[in-house]
Amino acid sequence: MICLGIEGTAEKLGVGIVTGDGEILANLTKHMPLKEGIHPREAAQHHAQNIKPLLEKALAKAGIGIDEVDLIAFSRGPGLGPCLRVVAVAARTLALKYRLPVLGVNHCVAHIEIGRLTTNAEDPLTVYASGGNTQVTAYVEGRYRVFGETLDIALGNCIDQFARELKLGAPGGPIVEKLARGGSYVELPYVVKGMDLSYSGLLTAAVKKAKEASVADVCFSLQETAFAMLVEVAERALAHTEKEEVLIAGGVAVNKRLQEMLRTMCEEHGTAFYAPPRDVLGDNGAMIAWLGLLSYASGARQRLEDTHVIQRWRTDEVEVLWR
Amino acid sequence: MEVIAKGAEANLYLEDNIVLKERIRKEYRIPEIDEALRSTRTKREAKLLSLARRAGVPTPVVLDVDNRSKCITMSYVDGxxxxxxxxxxxxxxxxxxxxxxxxxxxxxxxxxxxxxxxxxxxxxxxxxxxxxxxxxxxxxxxxxxxxxxxxxxxxxxxxxxxxxxxxxxxxxxxxxxxxxxxxxxxxxxxxxxxxxxxxxxxxx
CATH class of the missing domain: 1.10.510.10 (Transferase(Phosphotransferase) domain 1)
Known part of the structure; x- marks a missing residue:
């Protein structure tokens, strides 16, 4: 069975083609050029303009025709409404035109499953950090339960917005990571509430701090503080859930320093640490295709009229039928 | 001393019905953050354990706080x-x-x-x-x-x-x-x- 998955919850548009055995035949991503934050309508236009060529390229890359595809999957949520709707329309159109079944799947769960597929992690605690999401989840009795998450903005959003305020460029993550090298520590607020996090106060404080301290120092301290908070929450969740593996997911997880910190924490606990390859860490189509395959194989079906998007869709609302 | 628990942030030891809670260093974070966190949390915990008991909430009795070693000594609650x-x-x-x-x-x-x-x-x-x-x-x-x-x-x-x-x-x-x-x-x-x-x- 071959599934074509379309991702488009935010500024990235992705098309992935995956086989039932978990072989990724194609995984192409088109990034919307960003000068500032994501405007939902502009991102949706970007997706609408690029979906057709991206689909063609992905099929060519996979070396198959659309007639060899058995299933269409798309990111149904959570995400930006206008973006989700463009992707849903594309998926439904393909399904109708080529008479294929279509499945809308959860974006956050897709990150977890592609991580498990590509790293062979079996039952990990997942640390998922991206521009829009920050969650620590683990599988318990039929669901990916949320053990820790941000109470306000996402980690990636905190860093991106900081970079924007200081006019460092976009996306902020890699820029701040580079500038942080050679910085030294200045104090910033560290906010952990139980197993949850709060990044909005840190963002405000970092922007303010940049008026008196060097940019390198604030970038360094922002990363160190924000990441230490996330690693601490992961550590607590690890002790709580007694899982023996840690998996990272999401665009922010590409950050070398964050990976290093999580790896060190895992070593201290004798826990295995898994980092998926870069091209499946951030938002991508292959993860949607793979979750589509898993869902379909475990009996999930959706009628066309039931494929409406879900902008707010909690990870722990998804019934995990395939495990 | 017997280790009775290894939590995410501290080790707990038990001897003669007395618990020693030691906040351990975390290599993953820079020393500045590590020191500040362990220090504030040790002090806060000791203070709040006592305040809570005065407010009518059962807590272990704090016997000693050592902020250099980030240790709190307290009574053992067998539960x-x-x-x-x-x-x-x-x-x-x-x-x-x-x-x-x-x-x-x-x-x-x-x-x-x-x-x-x-x-x-x-x-x-x-x-x-x-x-x-x-x-x-x-x-x-x-x-x-x-x-x-x-x-x-x-x-x-x-x-x-x-x-x-x-x-x-x-x-x-x-x-x-x-x-x-x-x-x-x-x-x-x-x-x-x-x-x-x-x-x-x-x-x-």
Whole structure:
């Protein structure tokens, strides 16, 4: 069975083609050029303009025709409404035109499953950090339960917005990571509430701090503080859930320093640490295709009229039928 | 000394009915952050354990604090974590227990004490009494926001850990909380507002 998955919850548009055995035949991503934050309508236009060529390229890359595809999957949520709707329309159109079944799947769960597929992690605690999401989840009795998450903005959003305020460029993550090298520590607020996090106060404080301290120092301290908070929450969740593996997911997880910190924490606990390859860490189509395959194989079906998007869709609302 | 627990942030040792809690260094974070966190949390925990007891909430008795080694010495509470007994309780026992826990949380908040990590892992049942432990993330803060967040942490931990009995637990907890704390309703309202600010709310 071959599934074509379309991702488009935010500024990235992705098309992935995956086989039932978990072989990724194609995984192409088109990034919307960003000068500032994501405007939902502009991102949706970007997706609408690029979906057709991206689909063609992905099929060519996979070396198959659309007639060899058995299933269409798309990111149904959570995400930006206008973006989700463009992707849903594309998926439904393909399904109708080529008479294929279509499945809308959860974006956050897709990150977890592609991580498990590509790293062979079996039952990990997942640390998922991206521009829009920050969650620590683990599988318990039929669901990916949320053990820790941000109470306000996402980690990636905190860093991106900081970079924007200081006019460092976009996306902020890699820029701040580079500038942080050679910085030294200045104090910033560290906010952990139980197993949850709060990044909005840190963002405000970092922007303010940049008026008196060097940019390198604030970038360094922002990363160190924000990441230490996330690693601490992961550590607590690890002790709580007694899982023996840690998996990272999401665009922010590409950050070398964050990976290093999580790896060190895992070593201290004798826990295995898994980092998926870069091209499946951030938002991508292959993860949607793979979750589509898993869902379909475990009996999930959706009628066309039931494929409406879900902008707010909690990870722990998804019934995990395939495990 | 016998190691009785290795938590995420501290090791616990037991000798002669006395517990030594040592906050250990974490290699993953830079020394500046590590030192500041361990130091503040050790001091805060010792202070809040005592304040909480004065507010009528059973806690271990603090015997000594050593901020150089980040150690607190306290009396041993021989009990079981509430987390592990939830599934063994009858409906009535569960009700009674969580109504009691709710009223203890209310006593903390009435005294402006924020626990910071209200979960069933941080509550011990010993001879019919519930003890609150692990105040390291706590603070003294009179604001509605802090109290509301405290309740939200509890509610979310129940959701992830005791999903099978979530409804019963929360009902008992909030009824105990309300009955002990006249302004409790306001805090509960704030909790709901804070939750709605989050990214992952299914309904706003």
């Amino acid at each position: 079981e974590k509430v987390k592990y007994i939830v599934d063994t309780l009858s409906e009535e026992e569960l009700n009674r227990l969580f109504s009691e826990i709710g009223s203890l949380a209310a006593k903390l908040h009435r005294a402006n004490i924020i626990h910071g990590d209200l979960t069933t892992s941080n509550m011990l049942l010993s001879q019919g009494r519930v003890f609150f432990i692990d105040f390291g993330l706590g603070e003294v803060n009179p604001s509605l926001e802090a109290k509301g967040t405290d309740l939200l942490v509890f509610r979310k931990s129940v959701r992830s850990t005791h999903y099978r009995r979530e409804k019963e637990i929360l009902e008992a907890f909030f009824s105990g909380y309300r009955s002990e704390y006249p302004e409790g309703e306001e805090v509960i309202e704030r909790m709901k507002r804070i939750e709605k600010r989050g990214r992952y709310v299914s309904a706003r």
